Amino acid sequence: MANTSKDGWYYKSLDNRSLIIKGDILEIKTVDAGSIDLVVTSPPYNVDVKYGDFKDDIPYGKYLEFTNSWMERVHGLMKDDGRFCLNIPLDKNKGGQQSVYADVIHIAKKVGFKYHSTVVWNEGNISRRTAWGSWMSASAPYVIAPVELIAILYKDKWKKSRKGESTISRDEFLEWTNGLWTFSGESKKRVGHPAPYPVELPDRCIKLFSYKDDVILDPFMGSGTTLLASRINDRTGIGVDISTEYCELAKERIEKIINGAKS
Numbered sequence: 291m292a293n294t295s296k297d298g299w300y301y302k303s304l305d306n307r308s309l310i311i312k313g314d315i316l317e318i319k320t321v322d323a324g325s326i327d328l329v330v331t332s333p334p335y336n337v338d339v340k341y342g343d344f345k346d347d348i349p350y351g352k353y354l355e356f357t358n359s360w361m362e363r364v365h366g367l368m369k370d371d372g373r374f375c376l377n378i379p380l381d382k383n384k385g386g387q388q389s390v391y392a393d394v395i396h397i398a399k400k401v402g403f404k405y406h407s408t409v410v411w412n413e414g415n416i417s418r419r420t421a422w423g424s425w426m427s428a429s430a431p432y433v434i435a436p437v438e439l440i441a442i443l444y445k446d447k448w449k450k451s452r453k454g455e456s457t458i459s460r461d462e463f464l465e466w467t468n469g470l471w472t473f474s475g476e477s478k479k480r481v482g483h484p485a486p487y488p489v490e491l492p493d494r495c496i497k498l499f500s501y502k503d504d505v506i507l508d509p510f511m512g513s514g515t516t517l518l519a520s521r522i523n524d525r526t527g528i529g530v531d532i533s534t535e536y537c538e539l540a541k542e543r544i545e546k547i548i549n550g551a552k553s
């Protein structure tokens with residue numbers, strides 16, 4: 291199935307474990323309010339990434355307004371004990387320095403989310419620097435942190451209301467509850483999307499913060515990485531993307547997994 295059906299789904303796997311909605315997260319009506327256990331997502335960073343159908347270089351104030359709007363929407367879709375793993379940059383250097391993490395968390399709290407903790411993801415991305423500001427001079431040097439953050443937020447109650455089956459191993463629990471995660475980023479070329487995260491990121495969030503059979507939402511699904519991790523871990527994954535190209539890509543990646551390929 292590849293065109294949006296009457297009930298609003300662009301794609302539904304036969305077992306209903308992987309579901310895609312093509313549309314703007316601000317407008318979609320297919321997901322019921324109060325139905326989501328865990329949100330794992332990486333929204334557009336507004337750093338002029340060339341997405342198919344989306345402009346990623348709006349003025350910073352407009353970006354924060356958009357952040358407020360989509361967070362309100364996502365907040366309404368979550369259960370009271372729902373959790374929210376938000377992958378965002380620490381800051382932004384391109385087009386003017388901005389404290390993205392601080393500003394986005396401020397908005398999340400204004401919208402009604404509660405703050406729990408933050409993971410620092412060291413993605414080992416030491417790309418070749420060219421912008422030094424002022425080379426070997428105190429005149430106007432730039433400092434660039436080669437990390438991203440995963441803010442852990444929740445809607446109302448941190449403790450889960452129902453008993454369920456956790457699927458994390460002892461070693462994973464010990465390692466991942468230490469808030470410095472080190473693993474490589476994903477190759478854009480391999481995946482065919484301009485800003486994918488590796489499966490390892492949603493995989494860790496899903497195992498740490500959800501039970502088997504929980505419902506996971508990615509409101510900015512991109513290539514569908516969160517849906518792959520949901521499927522691999524026996525959760526239901528719902529992904530939303532504004533671009534037909536990425537909905538199709540996510541569908542292809544899911545079907546490969548269903549047909550036995552590795553992620």
Ligand SMILES: C[S@@+](CC[C@H](N)C(=O)[O-])C[C@H]1O[C@@H](n2cnc3c(N)ncnc32)[C@H](O)[C@@H]1O
Pocket residue numbers: 313314315316331332333334335341342343344483485486487488509510511512513514515516530531532533536
């Ligand atoms: C940073 S990418 C997500 C990448 C994803 N984590 C992955 O692994 O492929 C952000 C995605 O949000 C989508 N997007 C932008 N604005 C949107 C909106 N208003 N509603 C839904 N999706 C949107 C873009 O098309 C893009 O694919």
